[in-house]
Amino acid sequence: MSDTQTIESLVKQPYKYGFKTNVEYDYFPKGLNEDIVNMISDIKEDPDFMREFRLKAYRHWTTMRDPLWANIKYPRINYDKIQFYSAPKKKPRLDSLDEVDPEILETYEKLGIPLSEQKMLAGVAVDAVFDSVSVATTFKEKLAEAGVVFCSISEAIKNYPDLVKKYMGSVVPYNDNFFAAMNSAVFSDGSFVYVPKGVVSPMELSTYFRINNEESGQFERTLIIAEEDSYVSYLEGCTAPMFSSNQLHAAVVELIALDRAQIKYSTVQNWYSGDEKGVGGIYNFVTKRGLCKGDYSKISWTQVETGSAITWKYPSVIMKGDHSIGEFYSVAVTNDKMEADTGTKMIHLGKNTNSTIISKGIAAGNSQNSYRGLVKISPKAANSRNYSVCDSMLIGDRCGAHTFPYLEAGNNTSSVEHEATTSKIGEDQIFYLQQRGLDEEDAVSLIINGFCKEVFKELPMEFAVEAIKLLGIKLEGSVG
Amino acid sequence: MLTIKNLHAEVEGNEILKGINLEIKAGEVHAIMGPNGSGKSTLAKIIAGHPSYEVTQGEIIYEGEDLIEMEPDERARKGVFMAFQYPVEIPGVSNSMLMREAYNEIQKEKGLDPLDPLEFEDYIIDKLNLVEMDQKLLDRNVNVGFSGGEKKRNEILQMAVLKPKLALLDETDSGLDIDALRIVSEGINKLNTKDNAVMLVTHYQRILNYITPDFVHVLVNGRIHKSGGKELALELEKHGYEWVTANTEVNGEAK
Ligand SMILES: Nc1ncnc2c1ncn2[C@@H]1O[C@H](COP(=O)(O)OP(=O)(O)O)[C@@H](O)[C@H]1O
Ligand SMILES: [Mg+2]
Numbered sequence: 001m002s003d004t005q006t007i008e009s010l011v012k013q014p015y016k017y018g019f020k021t022n023v024e025y026d027y028f029p030k031g032l033n034e035d036i037v038n039m040i041s042d043i044k045e046d047p048d049f050m051r052e053f054r055l056k057a058y059r060h061w062t063t064m065r066d067p068l069w070a071n072i073k074y075p076r077i078n079y080d081k082i083q084f085y086s087a088p089k090k091k092p093r094l095d096s097l098d099e100v101d102p103e104i105l106e107t108y109e110k111l112g113i114p115l116s117e118q119k120m121l122a123g124v125a126v127d128a129v130f131d132s133v134s135v136a137t138t139f140k141e142k143l144a145e146a147g148v149v150f151c152s153i154s155e156a157i158k159n160y161p162d163l164v165k166k167y168m169g170s171v172v173p174y175n176d177n178f179f180a181a182m183n184s185a186v187f188s189d190g191s192f193v194y195v196p197k198g199v200v201s202p203m204e205l206s207t208y209f210r211i212n213n214e215e216s217g218q219f220e221r222t223l224i225i226a227e228e229d230s231y232v233s234y235l236e237g238c239t240a241p242m243f244s245s246n247q248l249h250a251a252v253v254e255l256i257a258l259d260r261a262q263i264k265y266s267t268v269q270n271w272y273s274g275d276e277k278g279v280g281g282i283y284n285f286v287t288k289r290g291l292c293k294g295d296y297s298k299i300s301w302t303q304v305e306t307g308s309a310i311t312w313k314y315p316s317v318i319m320k321g322d323h324s325i326g327e328f329y330s331v332a333v334t335n336d337k338m339e340a341d342t343g344t345k346m347i348h349l350g351k352n353t354n355s356t357i358i359s360k361g362i363a364a365g366n367s368q369n370s371y372r373g374l375v376k377i378s379p380k381a382a383n384s385r386n387y388s389v390c391d392s393m394l395i396g397d398r399c400g401a402h403t404f405p406y407l408e409a410g411n412n413t414s415s416v417e418h419e420a421t422t423s424k425i426g427e428d429q430i431f432y433l434q435q436r437g438l439d440e441e442d443a444v445s446l447i448i449n450g451f452c453k454e455v456f457k458e459l460p461m462e463f464a465v466e467a468i469k470l471l472g473i474k475l476e477g478s479v480g
Numbered sequence: 481m482l483t484i485k486n487l488h489a490e491v492e493g494n495e496i497l498k499g500i501n502l503e504i505k506a507g508e509v510h511a512i513m514g515p516n517g518s519g520k521s522t523l524a525k526i527i528a529g530h531p532s533y534e535v536t537q538g539e540i541i542y543e544g545e546d547l548i549e550m551e552p553d554e555r556a557r558k559g560v561f562m563a564f565q566y567p568v569e570i571p572g573v574s575n576s577m578l579m580r581e582a583y584n585e586i587q588k589e590k591g592l593d594p595l596d597p598l599e600f601e602d603y604i605i606d607k608l609n610l611v612e613m614d615q616k617l618l619d620r621n622v623n624v625g626f627s628g629g630e631k632k633r634n635e636i637l638q639m640a641v642l643k644p645k646l647a648l649l650d651e652t653d654s655g656l657d658i659d660a661l662r663i664v665s666e667g668i669n670k671l672n673t674k675d676n677a678v679m680l681v682t683h684y685q686r687i688l689n690y691i692t693p694d695f696v697h698v699l700v701n702g703r704i705h706k707s708g709g710k711e712l713a714l715e716l717e718k719h720g721y722e723w724v725t726a727n728t729e730v731n732g733e734a735k
Binding site for chain 1: 528531532552553557561568572578582621638642
């Protein structure tokens with residue numbers, strides 16, 4: 001039976017999970033059908049508009065197929081085997097950190113994410129999403145004083161339904177692509193940020209995503225709205241334990257920047273990537289898109305992708321406002337049997353819009369690392385500019401690096417500049433540094449960090465340090 | 481300081497060094513001369529520990545220790561320094577940062593405190609003057625976009641910073657114009673003390689007008705065919721390398 005048939009037959013099944021709202025689900029049936037979507041809506045106590053959004057997305061999803069155009073190979077995913085919702089057993093609606101399940105807190109401690117007041121010193125507010133549910137958001141009060149809303153998307157749906165209704169799906173429509181449609185149907189939680197007019201967020205906002213349940217997928221949804229003249233910097237970290245099976249992660253992130261607003265979104269992604277034989281690891285299919293809605297607005301994506309067995313991810317910017325700016329800074333590292341197909345789309349709609357793409361791909365082991373990027377300059381986007389640099393570095397000779405740049409230039413007052421290089425980390429470079437007294441490991445990490453410097457300098461300090469460490473761990477022993 | 485005995489080495493199965501013997505003592509300057517492709521760079525790289533070359537016979541003893549089994553970085557930390565014929569570019573790594581890291585590795589080896597960036601800046605100023613190098617080159621990425629001459633100066637700057645016991649200078653003169661050659665040579669002379677030694681690799685006699693060697697060795701086809709004092713360099717200049725091999729080689733084998 002094909003996947004679509006399986007799904008269809010499931011859809012036709014009678015509603016056998018006759019639950020009502022307010023039921024505590026420790027266990028959740030696998031697979032996806034309309035009843036499952038309704039159950040999620042029940043648990044979430046969704047308002048009608050939300051339930052309708054989910055169902056519309058679900059129905060559309062059943063007409064869609066997995067995208068197959070990317071330069072990645074993986075067995076067809078059996079969506080019947082996936083649990084589309086999973087929550088920690090204790091009810092996670094909490095007023096303070098003291099109420100969080102101590103085991104979950106311990107997990108975060110192990111991850112080096114103290115949810116404690118220490119983070120305050122670092123100026124970071126943290127929202128943590130454990131499997132599918134947001135467990136704690138710190139520093140709400142301090143942010144509230146400034147008027148910044150930072151909460152889980154579930155809370156936002158309850159407390160700020162108008163904002164959610166207005167903006168959710170406005171950048172990534174429910175029918176945008178297969179995984180975005182799936183996310184729109186089943187998203188469980190995620191983060192919500194609202195920065196009012198003229199406010200500069202007093203601290204960096206941060207979310208840590210954690211997949212903990214072997215059979216569950218994670219489908220979080222993030223929505224960030226920056227009103228006129230506001231600024232926010234948002235950090236996202238991701239980890240998952242090791243399982244010999246693959247877990248699906250299909251997130252959607254939408255950013256909206258109004259006139260003169262700036263959003264800086266940084267990710268350090270370290271999902272489990274499988275072992276050296278390619279067993280296990282996260283399948284990461286993510287749709288991230290920002291809309292520079294207002295004039296002179298700016299959205300900047302910085303990502304350091306070190307994990308996942310499969311990465312399928314193209315954080316994009318639509319520059320609708322005149323003079324708006326889109327930026328994409330990316331380091332993608334693949335090792336062992338990992339495959340990454342990642343890049344960006346810069347869509348120039350407004351006049352005098354400006355975009356920059358800096359992509360650094362590092363491939364080691366038997367991995368495949370592809371950059372895929374689209375620069376589209378619409379006929380009305382007069383005097384627009386794009387500057388792209390796509391550099392690849394190969395470590396060893398069993399891996400591959402590929403670049404797929406696409407360009408659509410719709411007028412002749414705009415300019416596009418594209419540079420691409422591929423280099424091999426050389427024995428002579430390593431020897432040179434060793435000759436200066438650095439051991440091999442330090443030599444390699446210096447070369448790699450040098451290669452990624454233009455991207456790392458875009459990261460907030462503590463994230464940059466973490467990223468450098470991660471790269472070292474990822475590439476350990478792959479040279480020489 | 482350095483004793484090389486019957487050193488044979490090959491790369492990809494080709495024998496390049498065919499029995500080298502060399503003794504370098506503290507305070508001495510040795511010039512290694514020879515035509516292109518004779519194995520001069522190979523000799524220097526093997527002393528420094530380049531992984532592409534395999535030592536098949538012989539030994540290299542430095543300060544009483546066998547170098548052959550030592551990692552290149554360990555050799556460097558013990559005072560072996562090589563100024564490269566073709567210094568490599570390292571994008572994104574600042575020149576001063578690399579030098580500070582390298583300096584601090586040696587400090588650590590000696591059990592001394594590392595210098596922070598500000599202290600290091602003070603330390604390096606004199607060294608810059610020594611090779612008359614523009615301070616701007618410190619903030620640039622290692623050798624990226626440097627002219628040939630700047631690369632060579634930068635190598636000697638690193639030597640001045642790291643103060644090695646044994647400096648292996650590979651064709652430092654090539655790529656330098658006459659003024660730069662004089663400046664760099666004078667810099668090298670100032671770094672020479674009775675406690676360290678220099679092995680100067682060159683195929684021109686020109687640099688020897690500025691740096692006076694105690695010994696000159698003529699390396700042809702992987703062997704040292706002749707050794708002598710500084711006069712030997714002038715004779716070579718006059719007669720060419722064939723003069724040496726004609727005297728010492730029978731059927732391609734050294735006598
Ligand atoms: N890494 C290498 N791989 C192959 N051949 C090499 C390598 N290094 C040196 N050789 C060969 O060894 C010989 C000596 O080279 P080299 O030491 O660079 O000479 P010199 O410095 O005297 O000009 C040359 O024939 C050169 O082609
Ligand atoms: Mg040479």
